[in-house]
Amino acid sequence: MATREEIGKSYNFMDEIFRLSFGDNADVSCAMYNSDFSKTLEQAQKDKHDFVLEAINFKQGSRVLDIGCGWGPMLKAVKERGGHAIGLTLSTKQAEACKRSGLEAYVQDWKDITIDTFGKFDGIVSVGAFEHFCSIEEYLAGKQDAIYDHFFHLCHELLPEGGRLYLQGMTWGKNAPDYKDISLKAKKGSDEYIVAVVGKFYPGSWLPFGEEHVVRVAKPYFEEIYHSNGRLDFIETMEQWDKAWNFSFSNLRPPYFSFRKLFALSRLVPRLLIDKDFRYQREFLHNSYNKECFKRELIDEERMVFQKR
Numbered sequence: 001m002a003t004r005e006e007i008g009k010s011y012n013f014m015d016e017i018f019r020l021s022f023g024d025n026a027d028v029s030c031a032m033y034n035s036d037f038s039k040t041l042e043q044a045q046k047d048k049h050d051f052v053l054e055a056i057n058f059k060q061g062s063r064v065l066d067i068g069c070g071w072g073p074m075l076k077a078v079k080e081r082g083g084h085a086i087g088l089t090l091s092t093k094q095a096e097a098c099k100r101s102g103l104e105a106y107v108q109d110w111k112d113i114t115i116d117t118f119g120k121f122d123g124i125v126s127v128g129a130f131e132h133f134c135s136i137e138e139y140l141a142g143k144q145d146a147i148y149d150h151f152f153h154l155c156h157e158l159l160p161e162g163g164r165l166y167l168q169g170m171t172w173g174k175n176a177p178d179y180k181d182i183s184l185k186a187k188k189g190s191d192e193y194i195v196a197v198v199g200k201f202y203p204g205s206w207l208p209f210g211e212e213h214v215v216r217v218a219k220p221y222f223e224e225i226y227h228s229n230g231r232l233d234f235i236e237t238m239e240q241w242d243k244a245w246n247f248s249f250s251n252l253r254p255p256y257f258s259f260r261k262l263f264a265l266s267r268l269v270p271r272l273l274i275d276k277d278f279r280y281q282r283e284f285l286h287n288s289y290n291k292e293c294f295k296r297e298l299i300d301e302e303r304m305v306f307q308k309r
Contacts, residue, residue, distance in 0.1 A: 003090070003204055022241075025101050027073040029128035029168065030234040030301050041240040044233070049077040055226065055305045056123030056164040058083060065121040065158060067110045068129020072098035075105065086118055111150065115157050123164055124155050130169035130214075132205045139206040140179075148208070148217040156221035156308055165222060165306040168230070171214070172207045173297040184280075191298055194289045198299075200280035201289075211302045222306035230301035231294050238291040 022028075031044035032051055039047070052074065058064065060082035066074045069087025071094050078085035079102075087105035089095050098105035133151060134144045155165050177192045182199070186192035199205075208214050215224050284290070293299040 025072040025076045025097065025103070027127075028070050030230045031237045031240075032230070032303075033233045033236050035232070037236050041237065044237070045073065049074060052125055052127070052166045052168075053077065053081065053123075055166050056125065058123060062122040063120075065118065065124045067124065067126040068132070069098065069105055070094055070128065072101060072103045072105060074125055074127060075103040076101065079103065086121075088113070110154065113154070120160060121158050121163075122160065123166070124159060125166045127166070127168045128170075130167060131171075131207050132202065134206045134208075135204045136199070136206045144206070144208070145217050148214070149220075152218045152221040152306075155306075159308045161308065163308045164225075165308075167214070167302075167304045167306065169302065170207055171210045171300045171302050173210075173231075173293075173300040175297045177298070191296060194292055194296075195298060197280050197284050197289055198293060200277055201284040203277075207299065210300065211304065214302065214304065218306055221309060223309055224304055225307050226303075226305035228303045230303050231297070234301045235291055235294050238288060238294075242288060242291075 027045045027048070030048075031041055032048035033039055033044045034047075053064075056064070058078070058081065062078070062083040064074075064078050064083055064085040066078075066085055066087040069075055069085075069089050070091075072087060075085040075087045075098060085104065087095075087098055087103065088108050088110055089098075089105060090107060090109060092107055095105045095107045130151075134147050138144060138147060159165065175191065177195055181192045182195045183192055184196045184200075186196065211227055211229075218224065290299075294301070
């Protein structure tokens with residue numbers, strides 16, 4: 001699994017710029033357009049939050065666990081609807097943003113909690129975190145399924161009979177390159193090169209092999225009762241992100257320009273000069289490699305609802 005340090009490398013550095021662009025508790029995961037691309041990004045994210053809560057049978061007063069809570073969009077949605085949510089993240093900056101907004105979030109690995117840590121929950125959500133649960137090293141050591149088994153076993157223990165888990169995250173797509181071919185030495189712009197740079201942005205992370213892989217490992221504990229593919233929705237989400245936030249000084253333009261954002265970007269310049277990995281992260285953002293992976297179907301986005309057996 002990606003460590004606290006690795007998650008920090010992915011998310012902490014962009015904390016201020018992200019919040020200045022989208023708001024303190026904005027969502028950094030795929031929105032829900034369902035083919036209606038006339039929606040604003042804000043509406044598509046709200047529609048997703050509403051869908052997620054309906055999917056887990058949320059009611060006023062429900063206790064919800066958010067594993068990989070990010071900057072707290074689902075925690076905020078639960079609170080606004082009269083529930084109580086607890087979030088887990090490995091990013092210190094994300095936890096701080098949640099707490100400033102009066103949300104309950106902890107810098108804590110889900111592997112370290114038990115039923116005694118927070119008690120039981122009425123529902124569990126995990127949006128955009130599952131892809132970080134297995135590292136490349138763990139995949140190569142044959143531990144991927146065991147890690148996912150641990151996750152589903154934990155969720156099973158934390159939920160009541162018939163309780164539901166909403167899981168959304170990236171998987172390898174039908175055109176994903178073989179592991180042995182993924183390399184920063186591959187031809188620039190090739191599938192193999194782009195995926196290697198994505199790995200620099202998300203260190204310590206390896207994806208599951210499609211929805212079928214996730215469902216198979218979950219089967220002893222959960223029945224899948226809903227599934228949809230969000231690949232096109234994620235492409236549109238990232239199109240909207242690019243309009244508001246592109247990691248380039250030349251793209252800071254009205255109505256997205258602000259001197260605070262320019263100042264935040266300027267503080268990152270020294271890292272570009274001394275940190276090679278950070279230069280790859282900048283390349284990833286500037287060239288929208290994540291979006292390109294979805295367009296080429298190297299990576300997919302799965303939305304799944306599971307019910308406890």
